[in-house]
Amino acid sequence: MTPPPGCSVLVVDDDRSHREMLRAVLGDLGYDAACAEDGERALQMLAERMPSLVLLDMRMPGLDGLGTLRAMRERGLTPTTIVVTAHADLDEAVAAMKLGAVDYLRKPIDIESLRALLARHCGVTRAAEGELPHLPEGVVAAAPLTIDVCRDLLRIAPSNAAVLLHGETGTGKEVFADLLHRWSPRHAGPLVAVNMAALPESLVESELFGHQKGAFTGAIADQRGRVQDADGGTLFLDEIGELPIALQPKLLRALETHRVSPLGCREEREIDFRLVTATNRDLDAEVQAGRFRQDLYYRIAVITVEIPPLRERSEDVLPLAQLFLQREGRKRLSPAAAARLRAYPWPGNVRELQNAMLRAAILAAGEVVLPENLPPALQAAPPAPEPRSDLALSLAELERRAIVEMLERTDGNRSEAARLLGISRRKLLYRLKEYGASNGGQ
Numbered sequence: 001m002t003p004p005p006g007c008s009v010l011v012v013d014d015d016r017s018h019r020e021m022l023r024a025v026l027g028d029l030g031y032d033a034a035c036a037e038d039g040e041r042a043l044q045m046l047a048e049r050m051p052s053l054v055l056l057d058m059r060m061p062g063l064d065g066l067g068t069l070r071a072m073r074e075r076g077l078t079p080t081t082i083v084v085t086a087h088a089d090l091d092e093a094v095a096a097m098k099l100g101a102v103d104y105l106r107k108p109i110d111i112e113s114l115r116a117l118l119a120r121h122c123g124v125t126r127a128a129e130g131e132l133p134h135l136p137e138g139v140v141a142a143a144p145l146t147i148d149v150c151r152d153l154l155r156i157a158p159s160n161a162a163v164l165l166h167g168e169t170g171t172g173k174e175v176f177a178d179l180l181h182r183w184s185p186r187h188a189g190p191l192v193a194v195n196m197a198a199l200p201e202s203l204v205e206s207e208l209f210g211h212q213k214g215a216f217t218g219a220i221a222d223q224r225g226r227v228q229d230a231d232g233g234t235l236f237l238d239e240i241g242e243l244p245i246a247l248q249p250k251l252l253r254a255l256e257t258h259r260v261s262p263l264g265c266r267e268e269r270e271i272d273f274r275l276v277t278a279t280n281r282d283l284d285a286e287v288q289a290g291r292f293r294q295d296l297y298y299r300i301a302v303i304t305v306e307i308p309p310l311r312e313r314s315e316d317v318l319p320l321a322q323l324f325l326q327r328e329g330r331k332r333l334s335p336a337a338a339a340r341l342r343a344y345p346w347p348g349n350v351r352e353l354q355n356a357m358l359r360a361a362i363l364a365a366g367e368v369v370l371p372e373n374l375p376p377a378l379q380a381a382p383p384a385p386e387p388r389s390d391l392a393l394s395l396a397e398l399e400r401r402a403i404v405e406m407l408e409r410t411d412g413n414r415s416e417a418a419r420l421l422g423i424s425r426r427k428l429l430y431r432l433k434e435y436g437a438s439n440g441g442q
Contacts (some may be wrong), residue, residue, distance in 0.1 A: 002398045005262045006051050007030075007031055007052045007053075007122050008031065008032040008033070008034065008049075008051040008053075009026050009031045009032070009033050009034075009051055009052065009054070009055060009118070009122075010033075010034050010035070010036060010042065010046070010051040010053075010054045010079070011023060011026070011033060011034070011036070011052045011097045012035075012038070012039065012041075012054060012056045012065075012068065013016045013035070013037070013055075013057040013215070014038055014041040014054065014057065014061060015057075015302075016037070017159065017161050017302065018302050019035045019037070019217040020035070020159055020160070020161070021156065021159035021160075021161035021302060021303060021421070022035075022055065022109075023157065024036055024156075024158050024159050025111065025114070025155045025156065025159075025303075025306060026118075028155040029115065029118065029155070031118070031122075034051065035165055038060055038061070038063060038174070038307070039062065039063030039064065039065070039068035039071070040062065040063050042054070042056070042068055043063075043068065043071055043072065043075070043077070044078065046072065046077045047075070047077070050077070050079055051079055052079070052080065052122055053079065053080045053081070053082065053118070053121055053122055054079050054080070054082070055082055055084060055105070055340040056069070056081055056082070056084065056096075056101070058083050058084065058093070058096065059085075059086070062243055065083055065084075065085075065096060066092065066095060066096060066099065069081065069083075069096055069099040069100060069101060069151060070099060071255045072100070073099060073100055074382070075078045075297055076293050078100065078125045079150070079336065080104045080121050080122075081096075081100060081102060081369065082101065082102065082104060082105055082117055082121065082376040083096040083099045083101045083103075083104045083105070084104070084105050084106075084107060084109070085103055085104050085105070085106060085107065085293075086106070086107045086298065088201075088301055097242055102121060103117055103120075105117060106296055107301070108164060108256060108297075108298065108301030108302060108303060108304040109151060109302070109303050109304065110303075110304050110305075110306065110425070111152040111155065111156070112148070112152075112383045112425070113414075113429075114367065114428055115285060116432075117438050120194045122396050125262040125435060130275075132150050132151065132154065133154070133183070134426065135179075136178075136179070136182060137149070138175070138323065139175060140316050140319045140320050140323060141178060141284055141316070142313075142315040142316050142319050143312075143313030143314065143315035143316045144310045144313075144315070144429055144430060145298060145312055145313045145426055145427060146308070146313050146315075146316055147428065148426065149176065149306075149307060149308070149426075150179065150247065151306060152305050152400070153176060153179055153180045153183060153305065154183055156180065156303060156305070157180055157183035158184065158185060159183040160274050160303040161303055162255065162274070162275045162277070162299060162301065162302045162303075163180060163275075163276045163277070163301075163302070163303055163304075163305060163435050164276075164277050164278070164279070164283075164301035164303070164304045164305070165177060165242075165276065165277070165278040165304075165305050165307055166278070166279060166280070166283075166304055166305070166306055166307065167214050167278075167280060167307030167308065167309065167424075168280050168309045168349055169280045169348075169349065169351070170310075170348050170349035170350055170351030171307045171308070171309055171349045171350060172307065172349070172350045173174060173238065173278040173307055174193060174236065174278070176305070176307060177191070177234075177236040177238075177276045177278065178191060178236075179410075179426040180234070180263075181233070181234040181236075181276070182320075184234065184399060185275065186232065186233050186234055186255075186274055187234025189230075189231075189232035189234070190229060190230055190231075190232070190233035190234075191230075191233055191234045191236060191425065192229045192230040192233065192234070192235050192236065193206065193224050194207065194226050194235070194236070194237050195239055196236065196237055196238060196242040196243050197239040197242045198242075199242075199317075202243050204243070204244060204247055205247055205250070205263055206219075206223065206225070206263050207225065207226060207227075208225050208226055208247070208251070209227055209250065209254075209260050209261070209262055209263060210222070210223050210224045210225030210228055210260075210261055210262035210263065211223050211225075211262050211263040211264055212226075212265045213264075213266075214262065216263070216264070218265075219264070222262075223262075224262075225260065225262060227254060227260050227271055227273065227278060228260065228269065230271070230273040231271050231272055231273060231332060232272055232273070233273060233274070234273065234274045234275075234276055235273045235274070235275050235276070236276045236277070236278070237275070237276075237277045237278070238277075238278045239278065240277035240278065240279050240300060241279045241280075241281035241286055241291075241292065245290075245291060245292065245293065246294045248292070248296045249293070249296075251296065252272070252293065252295060252296045252299055253274060255296075255299050255300070255417055256299070258270060258271055258272060258273070259271065268291045270422075273366060275300060277300045277301075278345070283297050284297075284415075289389035299310060303429055306424055306425060308426050308427055309346070309349055309424065310350055310352075310353065311345045311346050311347075311351045312423060312426075312427045313425055314342065314375065317341050317342060317343065317353065318333070320353055321333060321341055321351060321353060321356075321357050323339075324353065324354050324357035324358065324361075324362055325357050325360070325369065328357065328358060328361035328362075329361055329370065330367070331360075331361050331364055331366075331367050332367060332368055332369065332442050333368070333369050334368050334369060334370050334371070336370070336371050337360075337370055337371050337373070337374060338405070338406065339354075340371055340374060340378050340379070340381050341374075341378065342376050343381045344377070344381045344435050356374060356375050356378060357369075357373055359374075360373040375428070388414075396425070399431070400431070403417070403428065403431055403432070404419065406420055406421055414428055414429065414432075
């Protein structure tokens with residue numbers, strides 16, 4: 001998607017890392033981006049030069065979003081304005097629309113949503129996307145949705161903004177976290193991965209922040225924490241929804257101050273790290289239920305990247321399967337086995353595919369994996385038929401009509417439409433981009 005020449009965006013946000021992340025993303029998308037740290041500075045910049053669009057954060061100290069909109073109206077400053085708001089502040093978004101805002105973007109920001117809103121309000125036209133850099137060994141991106149994820153990560157990587165990877169269990173979130181680290185300026189530093197679900201609750205604080213000798217029974221020596229190990233690099237906390245709520249303030253403070261104190265130590269130590277987290281949970285719902293702090297949620301999810309399930313990126317299945325087989329002895333799939341892999345819905349995602357290929361490699365007598373070497377669930381799956389062109393067209397049209405009808409039923413709410421259709425929001429946006437549709441809101 002290519003913006004018209006000279007299309008400019010003013011980002012108004014008091015959070016420096018968020019501003020710089022958005023500046024980098026907008027620049028990569030082809031926009032001329034400028035930043036203001038508060039409402040007063042934004043008004044000064046608007047008086048000097050009118051941008052094509054303003055991204056205005058609602059919650060800022062001093063002159064907040066609503067106050068800035070009122071002042072803009074009083075001074076006759078009327079750029080196209082999109083407000084950035086938290087889920088709990090949708091009433092403020094409505095108030096902002098009454099003051100002249102044309103749309104709103106929910107925090108944590110989703111790259112696809114941002115791109116769609118920019119396209120809608122800046123007259124963006126279609127153009128070929130840029131090529132991805134060479135992907136490291138073990139990363140497969142054959143499906144359009146996977147390529148989109150990689151492009152998003154490439155845009156985000158240069159910033160220090162915290163990133164939340166959201167997707168079903170087994171979709172390969174750690175692989176994408178590694179890719180984000182490799183493409184970042186921190187690639188020479190460590191990538192420290194911690195699976196929060198694998199840690200006993202009693203050891204989480206010590207594992208993350210370290211401890212001093214004698215801090216608790218059994219602490220016979222000083223121990224560095226994983227946060228300290230990530231100094232100069234990236235800390236990846238998988239299953240972040242498992243972090244005990246009692247420890248969430250300590251992680252929040254570490255993110256805000258980049259200082260930590262080991263258990264049993266009063267002295268704080270300065271640490272420089274970039275945080276990437278992952279979860280399969282709905283953290284909005286966890287916040288509403290009181291199991292996750294809202295302030296921490298917004299701090300870890302400065303930007304969210306949705307990782308689509310394997311069933312929505314079927315073009316990845318056979319390349320991934322072949323990759324896993326090669327790791328187990330360079331075996332290959334028979335055409336009949338490949339057909340069953342294509343037909344299977346993969347509820348366990350990439351992890352299930354990897355385990356299936358390990359089993360097949362062990363059971364196959366020769367170099368070729370046959371259908372009978374596959375797990376029973378795959379043997380029962382009927383082979384995928386080769387689609388006729390007229391049938392493929394009719395199925396595509398049925399899918400298009402179902403999406404359009406669901407968007408109409410949900411008043412253009414893309415998130416709700418995707419949920420009711422049983423697909424990811426990223427797939428819905430991808431299909432809309434294919435159709436050239438502009439329906440939808442959030």
